[in-house]
Amino acid sequence: xxxxxxxxxxxxxxxxxxxxxxxxxxxxxxxxxxxxxxxxxxxxxxxxxxxxxxxxxxxxxxxxxxxxxxxxxxxxxxxxxxxxxxxxxxxxxxxxxxxxxxxxxxxxxxxxxxxxxxxxxxxxxxxxxxxxxxxxxxxxxxxxxxxxxxxxxxxxxxxxxxxxxxxxxxxxxxxxxxxxxxxxxxxxxxxxxxxxxxxxxxxxxxxxxxxxxxxxxxxxxxxxxxxxxxxx
Amino acid sequence: xxxxxxxxxxxxxxxxxxxxxxxxxxxxxxxxxxxxxxxxxxxxxxxxxxxxxxxxxxxxxxxxxxxxxxxxxxxxxxxxxxxxxxxxxxxxxxxxxxxxxxxxxxxxxxxxxxxxxxxxxxxxxxxxxxxxxxxxxxxxxxxxxxxxxxxxxxxxxxxxxxxxxxxxxxxxxxxxxxxxxxxxxxxxxxxxxxxxxxxxxxxxxxxxxxxxxxxxxxxxxxxxxxxxxxxx
DNA sequence: TAGATTGTTAATCGATTAACAATC
DNA sequence: TAGATTGTTAATCGATTAACAATC
Numbered sequence: 001x002x003x004x005x006x007x008x009x010x011x012x013x014x015x016x017x018x019x020x021x022x023x024x025x026x027x028x029x030x031x032x033x034x035x036x037x038x039x040x041x042x043x044x045x046x047x048x049x050x051x052x053x054x055x056x057x058x059x060x061x062x063x064x065x066x067x068x069x070x071x072x073x074x075x076x077x078x079x080x081x082x083x084x085x086x087x088x089x090x091x092x093x094x095x096x097x098x099x100x101x102x103x104x105x106x107x108x109x110x111x112x113x114x115x116x117x118x119x120x121x122x123x124x125x126x127x128x129x130x131x132x133x134x135x136x137x138x139x140x141x142x143x144x145x146x147x148x149x150x151x152x153x154x155x156x157x158x159x160x161x162x163x164x165x166x167x168x169x170x171x172x173x174x175x176x177x178x179x180x181x182x183x184x185x186x187x188x189x190x191x192x193x194x195x196x197x198x199x200x201x202x203x204x205x206x207x208x209x210x211x212x213x214x215x216x217x218x219x220x221x222x223x224x225x226x227x228x229x230x231x232x
Numbered sequence: 233x234x235x236x237x238x239x240x241x242x243x244x245x246x247x248x249x250x251x252x253x254x255x256x257x258x259x260x261x262x263x264x265x266x267x268x269x270x271x272x273x274x275x276x277x278x279x280x281x282x283x284x285x286x287x288x289x290x291x292x293x294x295x296x297x298x299x300x301x302x303x304x305x306x307x308x309x310x311x312x313x314x315x316x317x318x319x320x321x322x323x324x325x326x327x328x329x330x331x332x333x334x335x336x337x338x339x340x341x342x343x344x345x346x347x348x349x350x351x352x353x354x355x356x357x358x359x360x361x362x363x364x365x366x367x368x369x370x371x372x373x374x375x376x377x378x379x380x381x382x383x384x385x386x387x388x389x390x391x392x393x394x395x396x397x398x399x400x401x402x403x404x405x406x407x408x409x410x411x412x413x414x415x416x417x418x419x420x421x422x423x424x425x426x427x428x429x430x431x432x433x434x435x436x437x438x439x440x441x442x443x444x445x446x447x448x449x450x451x452x453x454x455x456x457x458x459x460x461x462x463x464x
Numbered sequence: 465t466a467g468a469t470t471g472t473t474a475a476t477c478g479a480t481t482a483a484c485a486a487t488c
Numbered sequence: 489t490a491g492a493t494t495g496t497t498a499a500t501c502g503a504t505t506a507a508c509a510a511t512c
Contacts, residue, residue: 022479024478024479024480025479026448026451027444027448029447029448029451030443030444030447030448031441031444033447034425034441048492048493049493050493057429057430059480059481060493061480061483062479062481064493064494064495064496065479065480065481065495065496067494067495068494068495068496072494072495073494074493074494074495075487075488075493075494076486076487076488076492076493076494076495077487077488077491077492077493077494078492078493078494079492079494092451092454093447093450093451093454094447094450094451094454095447095450097450097453097454097457099450099453108343108344108347108348109344109348112340112341112343112344113442116340118442118443118446119446121443122443122446122447122450124446124450162453163453186453186456187449187450187452187453189445189446189449193266197289198289202456204449204452204453204456206445206446206448206452208442208445209262209263209266210345210350210440211262211350211353212259212262212263212266213421213438213440214350214354214356214421214438215261215262215265215325215326215327215354216258216259216261216262216438217395217419217421217436217438218325218326218327218331218354218356218395219258219261219324219325219326220436220438221326221329221331221394221418221419221436222324222325222326222329224418224434224436225329254502254503256503256504257503280468280469280470281469281470282469291504291505291506292469293505293506293507294503294505296469296471296472297471297472297503297504297505299470299471300470300471300472304470304471306469306470307469307511307512308468308469308471308510308511308512309467309468309469309470310468310469310470310512311469311470312470
């Protein structure tokens with residue numbers, strides 16, 4: 001067995017042994033993904049943890065530690081091959097797994113999301129949109145015709161759907177989530193503000209609260225204001 | 233000096249002594265804000281850390297620890313007065329400071345954000361929208377007429393603007409940010425994906441990368457898939 | 465007063481950083 | 489080989505949890 005193969009095995013073992021990779025590391029992976037994308041675009045072939053640390057404003061130590069959770073991606077004395085590293089990060093994050101998604105709720109947010117290149121960049125394929133309002137049923141958004149919510153079950157019977165993006169009003173979120181879970185959907189990207197975790201142990205729920213970020217900004221502004229007041 | 237006053241003094245001191253409140257706590261505050269809002273809506277007058285912990289799926293210890301960073305909001309043997317607690321959290325987060333914001337970029341995302349009740353709920357007032365495209369200049373979005381970017385300087389001279397929401401293409405983000413900083417804008421809510429931190433020490437930048445959240449979901453889906461494969 | 469629940473200290477846990485031997 | 493830089497261990501730092509005395 002070559003060293004590479006042995007490493008792979010250990011690697012696999014780690015992945016199997018539950019979530020041995022800490023949440024803090026996982027949360028940082030998309031950021032590596034973004035920076036590596038940029039580096040490739042700029043034609044950079046190779047990078048050291050030191051260089052990358054300067055670029056990303058994190059410690060080189062953290063970068064090496066993070067990347068090593070998934071195996072030795074670098075080479076002593078050389079650094080990391082940008083393309084290889086990007087490929088591995090993509091693998092880890094499931095880019096290229098070909099996940100498919102439906103969007104439920106074709107309001108302002110739902111439409112804006114579908115028109116965003118975000119999904120394409122991350123290899124997630126939007127395969128359908130749904131709504132209850134006759135005002136939007138039948139319209140086409142970025143190539144997706146909005147279907148009647150009543151067609152949900154039939155549609156999911158015909159198409160493989162991995163992810164449901166929920167951008168519908170809060171008070172309908174729970175009942176829709178239950179329908180989705182009954183249909184075997186594995187992941188819910190939840191913009192509704194309704195707590196949908198713990199509904200089903202096999203369904204992954206990722207919550208987005210954009211407003212929380214706005215509030216963090218306001219907190220900083222307020223404390224900065226206060227500090228200036230004090231300085232007087 | 234009453235006990236309350238003494239407490240306030242200590243409290244103030246803490247706030248002044250730099251960022252003595254840990255980032256982890258600050259990040260959690262908006263969540264408390266959301267839950268307290270709901271509790272008020274449901275008519276609940278009083279709550280213990282134990283009850284709230286069950287509701288929010290965090291430890292009671294953490295709740296008490298978090299709230300205590302800002303002073304004693306509760307009462308032994310009683311718990312927390314929901315209204316009072318909400319009021320204090322709002323104060324801390326700068327809700328009601330009357331911050332004003334402009335949105336730069338009236339594309340899909342910019343328009344969706346402006347139409348969202350988020351800003352209103354958090355006491356942030358949208359006072360203007362800007363874009364460079366003749367296609368959108370002049371249209372009205374949720375009561376806001378989209379202005380030509382050229383009017384930015386004149387507008388900011390006439391109106392108090394605290395926050396700029398950037399939803400414009402990445403490659404124009406830097407030059408616009410520099411104009412905003414020159415105009416004395418204090419906070420940037422950055423959706424562009426361009427790194428704008430460290431541009432100016434007095435400008436607070438809060439970055440939003442919605443795609444990162446999607447990738448976290450994909451990571452969970454992939455590892456779950458992999459685990460199922462292994463089980464076979 | 466007795467019961468409940470906070471505020472707060474101490475203990476534990478996890479995450480980050482520093483350091484350096486391994487090695488390309 | 490010498491220099492560079494990783495992978496990895498050990499040390500530090502910060503955040504969470506447990507425990508309980510203070511007190512309403």
